[in-house]
Amino acid sequence: MLARHRGRLAGGAGLMALTLVSAIGLLALSGWFITATGLTGLLLAAGVAARLDVYLPGGGIRTFAVTRTVARYLERLYNHDTVLRLLADLRGRLFAVVAGLDAHALAQRRASDWLNRLTADIDALDSLFLRLLAPAAVALLAILGLAGFLALWAPAAGLAAGGLLLVGWAWLVVGQARLGMAASRRQVEDREALRGRLVEQLQGLAELEAYGALDAQRRRLETLEAGLYRDQRRLGTLVALGNALSVLLVGAAALAALWLAATAWQAGALSGPLAVMMPLAVLAMSEALAGLPAAFTWLGATRGAAARLSGLRQAAGRSEATAGEPPPPGPLSVAVQGVSLHYPGAPLAALEGLSLRLEPGERLALCGASGAGKSSVAALLLRQLQPSGGEIRLGGVALPAWPEAELRRRVAALTQRIDLIDDSLSANLRLARPDAVEGELWAALAWVELAAWAEALPEGLATRVGEGGRRLSGGQARRLALARLHLLDPDLVLLDEPFAGLDAGTVARLKPRLDAWLAGRSVIFLMHQLDDGAFDPPGIDRRLTLVEGRLAGYT
Known part of the structure; x- marks a missing residue:
C-alpha cells in the first residue's frame, strides 16, 4: 500500500527534510552571525580596521526563517492529506475483504470487533508514515549530514557529535520500541475488548438487570480499564524517559562539539564564529529527535493493528469466482x-x-x-x-x-x-x-x-x-x-x-x-x-x- 503512494510519500519526506534543514541552518547561521557581528564590533571599538558583510548572512537568516515556516505548513498539509488518502484506500480495500468473508470467519468475532478493525485499527496506522518511518529516516539522514558538515572544519567535532547523536537515534528507535512493545500492543487488544464488553452491556442492559448480572459485567469492565490505565502509565513513563535521554544526548553532543571546536579555535584552526556555530547546529537536532520517543514507544500498537488487518486477508474464506457462463434465465436446478x-x-x-x-x-x-x-x-x-x-x-x-x-x-x-x-x-x-x-x-x-x-x-x-x-x-x-x-x-x-x-x-x-x-x-x-x-x-x-x-x- 505504501509503495502505491511512494511518490507522494517521498515528497512529504522531502518537505520534512527541508523543514529540518531550515531549522538547523537558521540556528547555526544566527549563531555565526551574532558572534561575527560581536567580534567585528569589538575590533572596531579597539581601533582595528575590520569589515563584515551583514547583507548576505542576514538574507540567509531570513530565507531560513521563512522557508522553515512555509515548509512546516506545507509538510503538515501535504503529509496529512497523503495519509488520509492512504487510510481511505486501505479502509475501502479491507471493507471489501470483510464483505467477502464467509459465515465461518464472520462468526469468529462480534460485529463490534469487525467495526473496530475498520475504524480504530486503521486509524492506528496514521502514525506509520507521519511519526515512525519518515521522521526516523529524516532524522538519521540529518545526523549523518550534520556530522559531515561539522567535519569540514573540525573532523573530531563532527565525529563526536555524530556518534553521540547516532547512539541517541538508535536508542529512541530501537530501545524505546522494545521497552514499550508489549504494553502498547496490549492497548490495542484491551481497547477492543473494552469496546466489545461495553456494547454488550448496553445491548443487554435489560437482561443483565433482570438476572442480577450487571454488577459482574461492570467489574469485568473495571478490570479491563485498570489494565489499560496501568499500561498507559507505564508507556507514559517510558516516553518521559525517552524525552529525557533525547535532551541529554543532544546536550552532550552539543557540549562535545563546543569543547572540540573551542580546542580547534585555541589552536588557531578555527574561527570564533564557526566555533559558536557548531554546538548551535547540534542543538537544532532536538527538533528532529523530539517526536521519536513517543512514536516508537507506541510502536507495538501500530504493529498490532497492522497484524490484525493483515490477518483479515488470511481469514477471507470466499475466493473470487472463476470465469463461468451462468445458465439462461428461468428456474434453476x-x-x-x-x-x-x-x-x-x-x-x-x-x-x-x-x-x-x-x-x-x-x-x-x-x-x-x-x-x-x-x-x-x-x-x-x-x-x-x-x-x-x-x-x-x-x-x-x-x-x-x-x-x-x-x-x-x-x-x-x-x-x-x-x-x-x-x-x-x-x-x-x-x-x-x-x-x-x-x-x-x-x-x-x-x-x-x-x-x-x-x-x-x-x-x-x-x-x-x-x-x-x-x-x-x-x-x-x-x-x-x-x-x-x-x-x-x-x-x-x-x-x-x-x-x-x-x-x-x-x-x-x-x-x-x-x-x-x-x-x-x-x-x-x-x-x-x-x-x-x-x-x-x-x-x-x-x-x-x-x-x-x-x-x-x-x-
Whole structure:
C-alpha cells in the first residue's frame, strides 16, 4: 500500500527534510552571525580596521526563517492529506475483504470487533508514515549530514557529535520500541475488548438487570480499564524517559562539539564564529529527535493493528469466482452431491455426505429440528460458506464458477434474521433493486399489506426504520423483508419459515399471493416441521427431513 503512494510519500519526506534543514541552518547561521557581528564590533571599538558583510548572512537568516515556516505548513498539509488518502484506500480495500468473508470467519468475532478493525485499527496506522518511518529516516539522514558538515572544519567535532547523536537515534528507535512493545500492543487488544464488553452491556442492559448480572459485567469492565490505565502509565513513563535521554544526548553532543571546536579555535584552526556555530547546529537536532520517543514507544500498537488487518486477508474464506457462463434465465436446478460441512472447533460435522436434487420449478420443503443443518444448506447455496467436501451445482454450473453479481441477482433468501439498515423504508427496499421507481416500491409494500401503514406515516417512504429495524414490529420487519425479496425477482428462492411472526389472518391473505409469485421459480422451504395447517407454505412438491446433518427420509 505504501509503495502505491511512494511518490507522494517521498515528497512529504522531502518537505520534512527541508523543514529540518531550515531549522538547523537558521540556528547555526544566527549563531555565526551574532558572534561575527560581536567580534567585528569589538575590533572596531579597539581601533582595528575590520569589515563584515551583514547583507548576505542576514538574507540567509531570513530565507531560513521563512522557508522553515512555509515548509512546516506545507509538510503538515501535504503529509496529512497523503495519509488520509492512504487510510481511505486501505479502509475501502479491507471493507471489501470483510464483505467477502464467509459465515465461518464472520462468526469468529462480534460485529463490534469487525467495526473496530475498520475504524480504530486503521486509524492506528496514521502514525506509520507521519511519526515512525519518515521522521526516523529524516532524522538519521540529518545526523549523518550534520556530522559531515561539522567535519569540514573540525573532523573530531563532527565525529563526536555524530556518534553521540547516532547512539541517541538508535536508542529512541530501537530501545524505546522494545521497552514499550508489549504494553502498547496490549492497548490495542484491551481497547477492543473494552469496546466489545461495553456494547454488550448496553445491548443487554435489560437482561443483565433482570438476572442480577450487571454488577459482574461492570467489574469485568473495571478490570479491563485498570489494565489499560496501568499500561498507559507505564508507556507514559517510558516516553518521559525517552524525552529525557533525547535532551541529554543532544546536550552532550552539543557540549562535545563546543569543547572540540573551542580546542580547534585555541589552536588557531578555527574561527570564533564557526566555533559558536557548531554546538548551535547540534542543538537544532532536538527538533528532529523530539517526536521519536513517543512514536516508537507506541510502536507495538501500530504493529498490532497492522497484524490484525493483515490477518483479515488470511481469514477471507470466499475466493473470487472463476470465469463461468451462468445458465439462461428461468428456474434453476439444484444438485448437492456428497456435501460435508465442518465448522472449526465443532465436535461434529454440521452436514455429512448430503446429497439432494431440486428440479427447475420444483418446490422442496427441507424439514428438521434446530441444529439439523437447514441453515447450513442455505448458507452453502448462497455461497456464504464453502463446503468441506462434495460439490454443489446450480443450473448445471458449479457454484464456485458463478459470477458474484449474477449469483446475488438470481438466488435470494428470506432467513430468520432480518437485516434492515438504519435508513428509510425506500432505502431498505432498494437494497434489492437500486433502480426501482417509487411506484414499484409501493406495489411491493401493497403485496405484503404494508402500503396503507406506510401511507399513514408522516414521512411515508422516507420513514427511518431504526438500527436493525427496531422501530418496526417483528411482523412488519418480516413483511418488509418479503417485499424486498419480491422486488428482486430471483430464479431460486430460499424461504426459512416464511410466515414466522405473522398472525393467522395475515398469513391467510399472503399465502395465495406468495403461491402465485413463486410460480415458475425453484423454491426451497426451510421448516421445523409441516403440520398441514394454515401456516404451512403453499404448493410443496416434496419434503425431505434432516437429522444431525444427514437426510433421514422424504415424502
